[in-house]
Amino acid sequence: MSVRLVDVRKEFPDPEKSGGIMVAVKDMNLEIREGEFITLLGPSGCGKTTTLRMIAGFEIPSTGQIWINDEMVNDQPPNKRDTTMVFQSYAIFPHMSVEQNVGFGLELKGRPKSEINTEVAKVMEVMGITELGKRRPDQLSGGQQQRVALARAIVNKPRVLLFDEPLSNLDAKLRETMRVEIRRIQQSFGITSVYVTHDQDEAMTVSDRIVVMEKGLVMQVGSPFEIYSRPSCKFVADFIGKVNLFPVKTLSVGEDARAQDRRGVEVSAGSADPALKPGDDALLMVRPESLVLSKAGSVDQKNSVEWGSGRVIKSVYLGSVIEYELDAGYDKPLMAISYDPVNGEFFKDGDEVSFSFSQRAAHMLPLR
Amino acid sequence: MTPTNLTRTIGQFRRVARDPLLLFVSVLTLASLLLFVVYPIASVVLQSLKPGDTYSLAAYAETLKSAYLRRAFYNSLMMSALTALVGTFLGFLFAFAVVRAKVPLGKFFNGIAIIPIVSPPFIGALAIIMLFGNNGLITWNLLKIQNFPIYGFNGLFLAQVVTFFPVAYMTLKGVLESMNPVLEDAALNLGGSRIKVFLKVTLPLAMPGIASSILLLFVETLADFGNPLILAGSKFPILSVQAYLQIVGMYDLPKGAAISVFLLAPSLIAFFLQRRIVGRKKYTTVTGKPQTSTGKIVSPGARTFLFIACLLVSLLIAVIYFSILLGALAKVWGYDHSLTLEHFKFVFGVGFKAVRDTLMIAGIATPIAGVFGMIIAFLVVRTKVPGKKLIGAMSILSFAVPGTVIGIGYILAFNHRPLALTGTLAILLLNFVFRYIPVGIESGTAILQQIDPSIEEAAVDLGADARRTFSKITLPMIVPAFFSGLVFAFVRAMTAVSAAIFLVSSRWNLMTVHIMSQVESGNLGAAAAYSVILVVIVALAIGLIRLLLKARYGRFGGAMLHF
Ligand SMILES: Nc1ncnc2c1ncn2[C@@H]1O[C@H](COP(=O)(O)OP(=O)(O)O)[C@@H](O)[C@H]1O
Ligand SMILES: [Mg+2]
Numbered sequence: 001m002s003v004r005l006v007d008v009r010k011e012f013p014d015p016e017k018s019g020g021i022m023v024a025v026k027d028m029n030l031e032i033r034e035g036e037f038i039t040l041l042g043p044s045g046c047g048k049t050t051t052l053r054m055i056a057g058f059e060i061p062s063t064g065q066i067w068i069n070d071e072m073v074n075d076q077p078p079n080k081r082d083t084t085m086v087f088q089s090y091a092i093f094p095h096m097s098v099e100q101n102v103g104f105g106l107e108l109k110g111r112p113k114s115e116i117n118t119e120v121a122k123v124m125e126v127m128g129i130t131e132l133g134k135r136r137p138d139q140l141s142g143g144q145q146q147r148v149a150l151a152r153a154i155v156n157k158p159r160v161l162l163f164d165e166p167l168s169n170l171d172a173k174l175r176e177t178m179r180v181e182i183r184r185i186q187q188s189f190g191i192t193s194v195y196v197t198h199d200q201d202e203a204m205t206v207s208d209r210i211v212v213m214e215k216g217l218v219m220q221v222g223s224p225f226e227i228y229s230r231p232s233c234k235f236v237a238d239f240i241g242k243v244n245l246f247p248v249k250t251l252s253v254g255e256d257a258r259a260q261d262r263r264g265v266e267v268s269a270g271s272a273d274p275a276l277k278p279g280d281d282a283l284l285m286v287r288p289e290s291l292v293l294s295k296a297g298s299v300d301q302k303n304s305v306e307w308g309s310g311r312v313i314k315s316v317y318l319g320s321v322i323e324y325e326l327d328a329g330y331d332k333p334l335m336a337i338s339y340d341p342v343n344g345e346f347f348k349d350g351d352e353v354s355f356s357f358s359q360r361a362a363h364m365l366p367l368r
Numbered sequence: 369m370t371p372t373n374l375t376r377t378i379g380q381f382r383r384v385a386r387d388p389l390l391l392f393v394s395v396l397t398l399a400s401l402l403l404f405v406v407y408p409i410a411s412v413v414l415q416s417l418k419p420g421d422t423y424s425l426a427a428y429a430e431t432l433k434s435a436y437l438r439r440a441f442y443n444s445l446m447m448s449a450l451t452a453l454v455g456t457f458l459g460f461l462f463a464f465a466v467v468r469a470k471v472p473l474g475k476f477f478n479g480i481a482i483i484p485i486v487s488p489p490f491i492g493a494l495a496i497i498m499l500f501g502n503n504g505l506i507t508w509n510l511l512k513i514q515n516f517p518i519y520g521f522n523g524l525f526l527a528q529v530v531t532f533f534p535v536a537y538m539t540l541k542g543v544l545e546s547m548n549p550v551l552e553d554a555a556l557n558l559g560g561s562r563i564k565v566f567l568k569v570t571l572p573l574a575m576p577g578i579a580s581s582i583l584l585l586f587v588e589t590l591a592d593f594g595n596p597l598i599l600a601g602s603k604f605p606i607l608s609v610q611a612y613l614q615i616v617g618m619y620d621l622p623k624g625a626a627i628s629v630f631l632l633a634p635s636l637i638a639f640f641l642q643r644r645i646v647g648r649k650k651y652t653t654v655t656g657k658p659q660t661s662t663g664k665i666v667s668p669g670a671r672t673f674l675f676i677a678c679l680l681v682s683l684l685i686a687v688i689y690f691s692i693l694l695g696a697l698a699k700v701w702g703y704d705h706s707l708t709l710e711h712f713k714f715v716f717g718v719g720f721k722a723v724r725d726t727l728m729i730a731g732i733a734t735p736i737a738g739v740f741g742m743i744i745a746f747l748v749v750r751t752k753v754p755g756k757k758l759i760g761a762m763s764i765l766s767f768a769v770p771g772t773v774i775g776i777g778y779i780l781a782f783n784h785r786p787l788a789l790t791g792t793l794a795i796l797l798l799n800f801v802f803r804y805i806p807v808g809i810e811s812g813t814a815i816l817q818q819i820d821p822s823i824e825e826a827a828v829d830l831g832a833d834a835r836r837t838f839s840k841i842t843l844p845m846i847v848p849a850f851f852s853g854l855v856f857a858f859v860r861a862m863t864a865v866s867a868a869i870f871l872v873s874s875r876w877n878l879m880t881v882h883i884m885s886q887v888e889s890g891n892l893g894a895a896a897a898y899s900v901i902l903v904v905i906v907a908l909a910i911g912l913i914r915l916l917l918k919a920r921y922g923r924f925g926g927a928m929l930h931f
Pocket of ligand 2: 049
């Protein structure tokens with residue numbers, strides 16, 4: 001089912017200043033489509049949880065409206081809304097067994113015992129926790145608790161499933177397994193889902209679309225591809241992975257996006273942000289993995305632009321990749337990643353190198 | 369109110385209105401607190417301002433004009449301050465000895481310190497009279513002194529320190545236990561001498577707890593009624609007793625009310641100061657393993673000193689309780705100490721109705737107070753009901769107000785239609801319920817603050833309304849705390865006297881009030897027998913609930929009962 005946020009704003013009393021207010025979410029507009037998996041991504045304190053809690057009904061918007069399908073739900077308390085949340089702390093009821101936890105929602109709806117039992121068994125099977133039914137919550141590992149929390153949510157077949165950093169209490173390995181699992185479950189049930197995380201990798205893996213937020217504002221909404229390779233501003237570019245940004249002046253936009261760098265050299269870009277107009281100051285973005293290094297003066301010209309040269313100031317060998325930092329006369333060192341270190345070329349600190357990138361890999365975004 | 373504030377408030381009301389039970393409960397709570405807590409206290413203030421048909425300050429002027437009552441005011445404040453200081457000192461000594469110095473017999477000292485908390489607050493006074501009074505075992509029988517000056521400052525001070533230092537002990541024990549001893553070890557490691565580390569690390573860290581304990585003891589001593597009634601005597605007037613005498617002896621309601629206001633004001637000030645100190649402390653959930661002290665900070669000499677000090681205080685307490693038992697079994701205290709069961713026969717015969725009444729009233733009132741307290745704790749900590757702050761403040765008020773003031777308030781407020789309740793069982797029950805609600809609130813709030821709120825949110829999210837969230841999720845999680853709060857409230861109800869003494873009647877009377885009147889008529893044997901039975905009942909109740917909790921919740925449940 002679709003969820004719509006219209007000019008939603010949330011203010012809290014400022015804890016530092018009595019009588020003052022602080023705005024946690026600023027006039028947010030968002031349409032979440034039926035069956036979609038959407039992720040709210042941003043640094044801590046940017047208003048993700050608050051947004052999620054407004055959709056769940058735990059917080060009331062100060063202004064604006066929240067619609068679920070064609071119903072304005074601002075005044076509906078959480079127990080009347082067909083949304084179910086998976087909490088960061090799992091919030092397993094400590095005095096109930098796993099089965100009782102999972103069946104709690106159905107029990108509240110007054111379903112007959114036999115039906116509850118079948119439904120619970122079915123979901124526990126899907127989640128792979130069938131053998132845990134009689135256990136008490138304090139006898140479960142973190143990953144098992146996570147599965148119980150998820151089972152307890154989906155057994156109700158809610159119209160909207162909400163996740164608040166559900167994996168943040170798990171270790172790295174388990175996190176990777178669980179995010180794949182969550183995506184699989186969501187797709188097999190086709191439940192519209194809103195997922196909150198501050199981890200960009202997690203967001204990229206699970207989402208149909210990502211909403212990047214900062215300081216209560218929506219910075220960009222788009223597919224993982226768009227967010228990563230077509231960021232609309234410096235914040236998004238920076239937040240999602242590492243990035244090289246070159247100051248340029250816009251020459252043309254659209255299909256044939258071109259710019260001129262500070263040396264007067266012209267370059268084409270694969271894309272340009274729609275907000276740019278010819279003549280605007282802009283940033284040309286190239287991700288580190290698109291920056292190709294070669295021995296000074298020996299650039300392969302095919303499909304690539306020779307962009308400049310510099311000196312390696314740091315190289316970190318990570319096994320599958322090598323990360324380099326170059327001093328090329330910009331404010332910040334440039335970053336490059338070189339894959340397949342066994343077959344590729346090796347550079348040492350102090351080596352002089354040329355760098356280049358394919359035009360398709362470059363994206364122009366506004367300076368702000 | 370800004371427009372967004374207004375819409376928020378309206379939104380809150382609209383949502384609460386969608387959960388009719390929540391709305392009903394909060395309105396009912398607010399109304400009953402107004403009627404049974406605020407209204408009686410307001411009645412006292414109003415009465416003091418209206419000695420005749422018009423409002424005036426005449427009652428205050430008269431009170432202040434009397435040198436005797438001025439002295440009572442001074443005595444009360446001085447006595448409370450001294451008891452607070454000495455009691456806190458002793459409490460700290462005990463707590464430090466048990467928690468940090470780990471003296472031998474720590475468990476025993478802990479048990480001894482708890483006895484006065486779970487027994488009637490005037491047992492100290494009764495025992496002191498039996499030991500040092502005109503027919504006292506020590507003064508008269510052993511030393512042959514007649515008219516030893518035990519009435520007045522000396523006796524009262526001793527009784528109140530013995531009665532209230534355990535409160536300081538419990539408070540400071542918690543403070544010292546929650547203090548990380550590694551800090552002290554670290555300071556020692558840095559080369560501080562033991563005494564320096566104690567003065568510069570331990571004491572400053574414990575300071576908020578010490579201040580809070582001093583204020584708490586001040587409030588409790590000021591409100592104390594039983595000890596001064598027995599021991600103060602006419603030469604050493606005390607406010608709470610004077611208020612009682614004005615009303616019960618002279619039928620001077622305005623003056624009694626004015627004296628009450630003089631009692632009320634310092635109590636409220638000290639109480640709210642104490643709340644502020646406690647409120648600044650951050651609540652943290654219980655995590656990780658408790659830190660155990662290595663006790664390196666205490667030198668062997670200091671440990672010996674602490675041990676002897678604890679032993680002496682314990683000895684005093686043991687003597688007090690033993691003398692009560694002896695008194696209950698002695699034929700005529702001071703003259704004929706041959707053993708007899710006469711006094712117990714009296715209590716189980718003529719006096720048994722008071723035992724039954726007390727049990728019934730405490731037995732009915734405390735569960736109601738407990739449930740009510742838990743509901744209020746839930747409303748205040750977990751819901752967004754408008755007015756919840758007011759509910760919290762009003763319900764805690766009956767903790768801060770001396771029982772004497774509440775008792776006078778009840779007879780003033782409920783002696784006319786439509787609520788003509790004086791002399792009924794209802795007035796006693798209502799008084800007890802509303803007096804012990806804060807106990808439920810305290811334990812409920814403490815445990816709720818340790819429970820992740822998202823557990824309850826998860827229940828709401830799955831479709832539970834406020835009633836089902838409370839009954840299916842919150843209540844089962846807080847049941848152990850609920851019962852330990854309940855035991856505490858039951859103990860307080862069984863041993864209460866200051867408010868109840870105004871509300872008893874020939875039809876409904878209480879053991880505590882009987883004890884007071886037996887003391888007054890010089891019948892120490894019967895008073896002692898009543899006291900022994902009272903202590904036994906309380907001990908049985910504590911043991912029973914502890915057993916039940918242990919059986920139901922394992923070691924965890926037993927541990928929830930701190931005494
Ligand atoms: N109940 C509240 N009262 C006051 N401020 C709050 C409350 N909840 C959240 N905030 C504030 O709103 C901002 C956004 O919080 P949150 O939505 O939790 O951020 P995120 O989940 O993105 O880390 C933060 O600055 C936070 O301190
Ligand atoms: Mg958050």
